[in-house]
Amino acid sequence: MKRLEDIPKKNIFDAPEGYFDKLPGIIQARVTAESTSTAPLISFGLVLRYALPVLAIGLAIFMIFRENDPSGSPEELLASVSTEQLSGYLLESDFSTEELLDNLDLNEVDVNALNEEIIDLEFDSDVLEEFAEELQLEL
Amino acid sequence: MEDIDLLAKIRNPETRNYGFNLLVREYQKRVYGLVRKMLIDHDDSDDVTQEVFIKIHKYIDNFREDSQLYTWIYRIATNECLSFLSKKKRRFFLPLEDVNGELSRKIDSAPYISGDEIQKKLQKALLKLPDKQRLVFNMKYYEDLSYEEISKITKTSVGALKASFHHATKKIEDSLTDD
Numbered sequence: 001m002k003r004l005e006d007i008p009k010k011n012i013f014d015a016p017e018g019y020f021d022k023l024p025g026i027i028q029a030r031v032t033a034e035s036t037s038t039a040p041l042i043s044f045g046l047v048l049r050y051a052l053p054v055l056a057i058g059l060a061i062f063m064i065f066r067e068n069d070p071s072g073s074p075e076e077l078l079a080s081v082s083t084e085q086l087s088g089y090l091l092e093s094d095f096s097t098e099e100l101l102d103n104l105d106l107n108e109v110d111v112n113a114l115n116e117e118i119i120d121l122e123f124d125s126d127v128l129e130e131f132a133e134e135l136q137l138e139l
Numbered sequence: 140m141e142d143i144d145l146l147a148k149i150r151n152p153e154t155r156n157y158g159f160n161l162l163v164r165e166y167q168k169r170v171y172g173l174v175r176k177m178l179i180d181h182d183d184s185d186d187v188t189q190e191v192f193i194k195i196h197k198y199i200d201n202f203r204e205d206s207q208l209y210t211w212i213y214r215i216a217t218n219e220c221l222s223f224l225s226k227k228k229r230r231f232f233l234p235l236e237d238v239n240g241e242l243s244r245k246i247d248s249a250p251y252i253s254g255d256e257i258q259k260k261l262q263k264a265l266l267k268l269p270d271k272q273r274l275v276f277n278m279k280y281y282e283d284l285s286y287e288e289i290s291k292i293t294k295t296s297v298g299a300l301k302a303s304f305h306h307a308t309k310k311i312e313d314s315l316t317d318d
Binding site for chain 1: 164172181193254257312316
């Protein structure tokens, strides 16, 4: 039987020439690189782990509701109605001009545009006569 | 430089990098030597040695001075070695014999290995031991650490370490005789 103590104790593993001169620099460079990139990596990791699934679920819910809801936005709906239909509806409805004006949210640009339109109105004599008849006025 | 001075330099933000550099220079050969005996291959040992020091840098502020610095460093190094070997076996779905067979072949063919035939036979016999037993054997036989020191590194009782080393020696001698 061979005895362990009969074998000379020797380390047979060598390192490449200059390895231990370079290693501290390599490690220092890695430490510096990792310490500067750790924070963004963690944030990015958290984003990937938590925010993306939440965003995906939110997007899925939005798409489902959007597909099930045949109506679009109020602006889109209003744009799809012709001016004639809108005028007809307003004439047949019980809204007074005052009520309509009270519910309108006019900004300064809208008011100016309306004023310009009113000022630019040119009534010919036939229109004025019709208007006077309606109001039972004598011209 | 004493460990206490190294730690003081590392804990001072103004001298942290310098202190850590000194620590690497102080311990790199011992860490590499321990890792290399476990992993055999230089490139693998280089990777793991770097990881050991990266971890040391990361957790140095958690080091409590009720244990010795080298004990703590060796513990990180042994954990990294065992973890590397475990991952290697899992990654390639290789049975233990195949990984040890691969390491055994590297003893004959890998660069940066010297020594005569009997030294290589001893290394091949060591590869037949379970990784933890091989680690204990290396620390006792090659690093000349006491059972008390190995006990602190591996958090294993001195009695268990003595039994492990005795069994390892027996297995190695049997293996050398069979060959």
